[in-house]
Amino acid sequence: MKPKRILITGLAGFAGHHFVEGILKETDWDIVGLDGLSYAGDPNRLTNISNWEKDKHRVKFIWWDLRSEINFSIEKEIGEVDYILHLAAETHVDRSIQDPKPFIYTNIVGTYHLLEYIKIHPVKKFIYFSTDEVFGPIAEGEWKEDARHAPGNPYSATKAAAEDLCLAYANTYKLPIIITNTMNLVSERQHPEKFFPLVISKVLKGEEVIIHANPELTKAGSRFYLHCRNAWKAIQFILEKTNEFIDVKNPSQGRFNIVGDKEIDNLEFAQFIAKIIGKPLKYKMVNFHESRPGHDLRYGLDGSKLKSLGFKFPKTFEESMIKAIKWYLRPENQRWLSL
Secondary structure, three states: OOOOEEEEEOOOOHHHHHHHHHHHHHOOOEEEEEEOOOOOOOHHHHHHOOOHHHHHHHEEEEEOOOOOOOOHHHHHHHOOOOEEEEOOOOOOHHHHHHOOHHHHHHHHHHHHHHHHHHHHOOOOEEEEEEEHHHHOOOOOOOEOOOOOOOOOOHHHHHHHHHHHHHHHHHHHHOOOEEEEEEOOEEOOOOOOOOHHHHHHHHHHHOOEEEEEEOOOOOOEOEEOOEEHHHHHHHHHHHHHHOOOOOEOOEOOOOEEEEOOOOOEEHHHHHHHHHHHHOOOOEEEEEEHHHHOOOOOOEOOEOOHHHHHOOOOOOOOHHHHHHHHHHHHHOHHHHHHHOO
């Protein structure tokens, strides 16, 4: 049998290149990748993964910005694929607050173009990789897969809109679509504007880290941080071990929360990072809504569905984070901490 072929959008992005690494190491699949190479896309991520030279012949890279319709030429370049993993997106909340337009075009229009593509070119499974933020904040407890959307900033609103577009296409055109909602991803080669590499950089330089907190400055915001390698293992499990698709009549069907194994507040996370580095943490707590309107203090997803199906993360939060922090501390890798 021929190896499966998977189309990954945003393969030169943060999550994308980690998923490429996982596929190359753990499967015999061939990869076709689309990427528009925006400020957040960097092909050097791909060439930096450990098995790139050995396995790069299995990866076909196509430059394409999904804000444009996939034309006949690009269709021929893609060829037949078994799976599509749609990762390409604008993701930084602060940037969405400053200028929502790129998020609308990339996250909504880009998804529309890909859905139109699979109407003509059927696949076995299409995964839309979404975010916990579509459900909005939750002070206590966790949202299950069937929770209602309540996006609180332009970024999460565009992801929610794209999810609903997927649901409408699945219902109208009977397309095999799956939606995953994932909590905050962290790991090597993350864009330096994100919290994890930003804290590493500031601790190394002895600079102050801003910690978003409640208005009384007594409680830091919290997340279930998730390493990209663990996220990939969840995606692989969904592709290989499950067979359900989204259904307008059943809000939880075909949807999977991918949740980090441990909740940690941002101050604790920063302190953990500083401890591994071996330097003191200088920090300042700020009111999250005054400093970052539209940002949410806490997100929470219920990960019991995947667990009930037999999925288990291969590494703990601490194991993953210690490995990633130590990776950044190597002199040859500190270039990834520079904007």
